[in-house]
Amino acid sequence: MSTENPTHNEVNFATPRSFGATLKSHLKETFFPDDPFRQFRNEKSCGRVVKKAVQYFIPIFEWLPNYNLRLFRFDLLAGITIASLAIPQGISYAKLANLPPVIGLYSSFVPPLIYAVFGNSKHLAVGTVAACSLLIANTIGEKVSFKDDPTLYLHLVFTATFFTGIFQTILGLLRLGILVDFLSHPTITGFMGGTATLICLQQLKGIFGLKHFTTKTDVVSVLRAIFENRDEWRWQSVVVGIIFLIFLQFTRFLKRKRPNLFWVSAIAPMVVVVVGCLFAYFAHADKHGIQIVGHLNKGLNPLSIEHLNFNSQYLPVTLKAGLITAIIALAEGVAIGRSFAIMKNEQVDGNKEMIAFGLMNIVGSFTSCYLTTGPFSKTAVNFNAGCRTAMSNIVMAICMMLTLLFLAPFFSYTPLVALSAIIMSAMLGLIDCKEIYHLFKVDKFDFLICMAGFIGVAFISMDNGLMMSIGLALVRTILYAARPTTCKLGKMQDSYLYRDTEQYPGSTGVPGVLALQLGSPIYFANSNYIRERILRWIQEEDDVVNDEESVVEHVLLDLSGVTSIDTTGIETLIEIRKILEAKSIKLSIINPRLDVMEKMIRSHFVDKVGKESIFLCIEDAVEASLFTPSTQKKQHQVFV
C-alpha cells in the first residue's frame, strides 16, 4: 500500500474578489434579485431606452397601444361585474370603518383609475377591504370618536390614507419588498381569520337591529354586548337578515359546486342591496324599526386635500394607522396579484406594484377616498369574469361615476341588515379552515404562528394579534439562524455517496473517521453551539463504540452547505482545530464555498490548517485520512 497522498481534485485557493465586487454582488442580490433593468442593457438607441423607461415606470403605455376591441369586450363584462360588487362592498366596508357610506363609493372611482395607469397586474381589481377598514376604525377611534366629531374623524382617516400611500411608495422606491415578505402566509391567514371572526360577530348588531353596542373589538365583549341588549332585539331585522344570509351563502355554495356559475355569487350582493332598497322603500321599513343607510348624495368625489390634518396631537394615531395598514394592504395586494399572475404564467414586479398602490392611496386621500388595495374576492371575480387587462378597473370606475352622478340616492334606502348580511357572508368566506388544517398537518410552528394571529386578534386586539404573530415568525427566523442543523455522514451501501446517517440508516461510517455536515451560516449567534455540537458528536462516537481501535482520529467538516461565515465563525473553526489537535484528532475541511474560502484565506485560516487539509469532496478527504500514519494500521480493515 503506497503511503503517498493520493491525487485528488484541485481546490481553488485563488485570490479573493475585491471588496467592491463582493459589495456590488450582495447589494444586487438584496435589492434587485429580479434584475429589472436587464431589458435596458441590450438597447442601443437612446430613443428606445427612453420609450422602454416610460413603459417600465408607467405600465399603461405598454398595454394601451396594443389594445383592441376584442380585449375590450372581455374587460367591459369583467368591469361591470366587479362594479356590481363594488357598490354593496363599498357601502358596507365604509360603515365598518365608521365612515359615511358614500366614501366607499368614492373609493371605487378614483383609486382604480390610478391603478390602471401605474399597476402591473392584469387581473387585480381595486377596492376597499374589511380588515383594514376595521383597523383604521379602531386606531383612529382610540383618539377621536366618530359619533362625537365625525368631521374630524373623517379628516383623520384621509390623513391616515395619505400616510399609507407615502409609506407604500417609499417601500416600493427603496425596493424594501423584503419587509413585506416578513408578513408570512400563516400570519396573514391567522390575522384575516381572526379579523373575519370579529367582523362577523360585530355584524350581529345589524342583524339583531341593536342600537347600543360595545366599542371594544374582542370576541368576549361583543358577545356580552349582544346578550346584554336582548331587549333591543328586533325579530323583523333577524328574519330579514337570516333570509339574506341564506341566499348569499347559497350562491357561494353554488359557485363551489359549479364554478362557471361564479357570476351568480358575484351579483348576489347587488341583488340583496336592490331587493333591500325596494323592500325598505315600499314597506316603509324605517317605520318598522329597520334602520337604513341614509345620506347618499349625488355627485363625484370632492377634493379633500385641504382637509388633511397634520396636527401633532393626532399624528401618532394617523402615522400608526398609516404604517400598519400600509404593510397589511401591501402584503395582501401584492400576494394576490402574484398568485393570479402565476395562474396565467406571468410575473408581477412586487416593488412596482407597491409604488402603484402607494400612488393610488395618495391621490385617493386628495379626493375623499380612504384605504384601497386589491381584495381577494373582487380580484377573483375579475379573473373569473375573464378580464384581460387593467381596463376592467377603468370600466368599474366609469360605472361608479355613473352611479355617483345618477343612482346614489337610490342606495340610501339600503337596510343596514342587508349590509350586515353581505359583510357576514364575505367574512365567513375569509376564515380559511382548510388552510389552517393544512398548516397543522405540515408544519406545527407555522400553525402556531397562524393561531397566535387568530387568537390574538379575536381575543386581545388587532395590532397585538398581528404583533404576536410577526414576533413568533421572527423568533423562528432567529432560531433557524441560531441552531443550524448538523448531521453525521456515512457511506451508502454499494455507492460512493455519503449521506445523513439518520436519514439513511443503512449508511455506515469509516472506522476512526467522523464526517459531519454543517448547516449554514456559521456566525456569532451559533458559533458556540456549533463548537459544542461538534465536540458532542465526537464524545458520542467514543461512547458508542468502546473499542480502542475505533476512537475518532479524523474529523471531516463538510462545508458544502455553508454559504456564509463571519469573523467569529472563523475564530471558532480555529478554536475547534486547537481543541482537536490537543486530542490528537486531525481536522479536514471539505468543499468550502466562495464566501467562506475568501474569509478563510484573508484570515490566514488556510495557512493554519494547511492547504493539504482542504478537500473538494468527501471521498478525497476519506482517502487522505486512510493514508496518514496514525491510521495506517486500519488500512487492512477497509480494503479487505
Place this chain on the structure above:
Amino acid sequence: MSTENPTHNEVNFATPRSFGATLKSHLKETFFPDDPFRQFRNEKSCGRVVKKAVQYFIPIFEWLPNYNLRLFRFDLLAGITIASLAIPQGISYAKLANLPPVIGLYSSFVPPLIYAVFGNSKHLAVGTVAACSLLIANTIGEKVSFKDDPTLYLHLVFTATFFTGIFQTILGLLRLGILVDFLSHPTITGFMGGTATLICLQQLKGIFGLKHFTTKTDVVSVLRAIFENRDEWRWQSVVVGIIFLIFLQFTRFLKRKRPNLFWVSAIAPMVVVVVGCLFAYFAHADKHGIQIVGHLNKGLNPLSIEHLNFNSQYLPVTLKAGLITAIIALAEGVAIGRSFAIMKNEQVDGNKEMIAFGLMNIVGSFTSCYLTTGPFSKTAVNFNAGCRTAMSNIVMAICMMLTLLFLAPFFSYTPLVALSAIIMSAMLGLIDCKEIYHLFKVDKFDFLICMAGFIGVAFISMDNGLMMSIGLALVRTILYAARPTTCKLGKMQDSYLYRDTEQYPGSTGVPGVLALQLGSPIYFANSNYIRERILRWIQEEDDVVNDEESVVEHVLLDLSGVTSIDTTGIETLIEIRKILEAKSIKLSIINPRLDVMEKMIRSHFVDKVGKESIFLCIEDAVEASLFTPSTQKKQHQVFV
C-alpha cells in the same frame, strides 16, 4: 441508446418521524446542545447519581476532595498576585462608579468566595470591571445624583446588582445562553473600545486635578469640559500623573517583550498606589492641592440586605441597569472563562457559569458589594501566575479580608491622580486596534458592527452605542436568513463532481440542463426572493446562449444544503414547478434533507412532482434528464 430510466441510488421516502420525536430533537438542540446530563445516564447506583448531581451543581465538591499542597503552592502565588491587582483596581473602579472606595475592596472579598464554590473555570479571577462600573454610574445617575444623595445612590447600586444577579441566574437556569451569544465579539470589541476611550478621557479630570467637570459621557463634552476649566489645571497633578502613567505603560511594554516578566506589570498598580500613598503622606500633598481618596475605614463587609430599595419610582433605572450590565458581564465573563479554558484544552459549561455569576452578584448585593464578573486583565494575570484551581480566588479573598481588617486606612492616602493613571493605563490596553484592523481586513460588515459600537459609545451614549451595534448584528442575522446564497453548478473537468461555476470557472454546464444549488433555509422571508432568483437564472441562461438548442429544458434544484423549509417554502416550490411546467421545463429535486423530505411528504409535494423527479445525487439527475424524449436529440453531444 436505451430510452429506459437508468438505475440510480434509492431516495428514502419512508414515513416521517412523529411530531413528538421531532419536537424533542429540536428542544434538545436548542437548550441542551452539549448534553450535560449524559454523565448521569450511565450510572446505575442511586448514591453515585446523587454524588454526581451535587458535584455538577456545586463544583467545589468536585475539585476540593482532590486538592493537595502542590496545587496550593501555585494557587497561593496566583492569589497573592491578583490580590495586589485587586486593591488598586477595586478602589479605582469604585471611584469610576461614583461609590465610596471601600465598596471596591468589599467587592473583591465576598464574590470571589461565592464563585470559588459555584464556578466552573479554573482560571477566572473575580473582580469589578470599568465598563460596567461606568454603565451603572450613568444609568443610576440619570435619576439620583451621587453628590446630592450618596446614601440613596449607594442603595440603588446594591439593588441594581441584586437584579443583575437575578437576571443572570434566570438566564443560566433557563439555559438561555443563546441570548448572550448575540453579543458578538465585534460588538464587544467596539463597545469596550468606545468605553475605554471615554474612561481614558474622563481620567484627564484626575490627571489635571480639576474640581469641576461634566456629567455627560460623550467625547465632545469631556474634551470641552477639560479646556473650559483650564484655570483649574494643577501642574503638580499633571507631572505626578504623567510619571505614574509612563511607569505603568513601561511595565506593560516589558510584559509584551518578555512574557515571563508579566508579574512586573501585575504588581505595578500596587507599587503606584503604595508610592502615591507614601508621597501623599510625607509630602502633605493634600495641602498642595493633590486630592486623595479618603474615607477607607477598617472592617469587613457590612450587611446591606435591608438597604435594597424596591421603591417603584426607582425600579425603572435599577432594572435597566441590572439587565444591561447582566448581559454585558455575562458576555465578557463567560467568553473569557472559555478562552482560557481552551488554552488548557478544557471545557467550560456556559450556562453553569451564568448561574455562578448570578449567585455571586445576589450574595454580593446582600454584603455591600456591587457588580462583579471575570475581568480579562485579572484573569490573564491569574492564568500567567500559574493558578491551578478556583482556590486562587479564595486566597485573594483572604488577602482582601486582611487588608480590610488591618490595612485599609493606609490606602485612604492614595492620590486620585494615581488612581487616574492606573485606570488610564488599564483602559489603553483595552482599545484593541489589532483586532479592529483584523476585522476590517477579513469581514467589512463585522468591522461596521464594531465601529457602530465604538463610535456610538464614544459620541452618543453607552446604551445607544450598544443598541446600535446589536441592532446591526441582528440586521445581519436577518439578511443571512432573507437572502441565502444560490449558485449555478457545473461539471468539473476530468471529474464527476459538480461545483459552483463562479468559484470554479473551469466547470461547464450540460446543454439544456440548469443545475442550481439553493441556500438554507427556504421559508417565508426568502421564498419570493428564491423564486425570482431561479427565474432570473433561467433568463440569464437563455440570454447568454442564443442558440435554440441550448435553451433550458431541465432545472435541477440541489437541496443538499437546505436544512429547513416551512409551508410557505413548500408552496413556493409548488409555484416554481407550475411556472416551469408552463415553460415546458422539467423540475428535479436533488438530495432533500430529513426535515425537508418530511415536509414534502406531508404536503404531498412528492406526489405532485413525482418520486421519479427526486434524486439522491446530481449525477443521477443529469443522467435521467439526458434520457427524456425532449433531450434525446442532445444525447450525441454529450456521449461523443
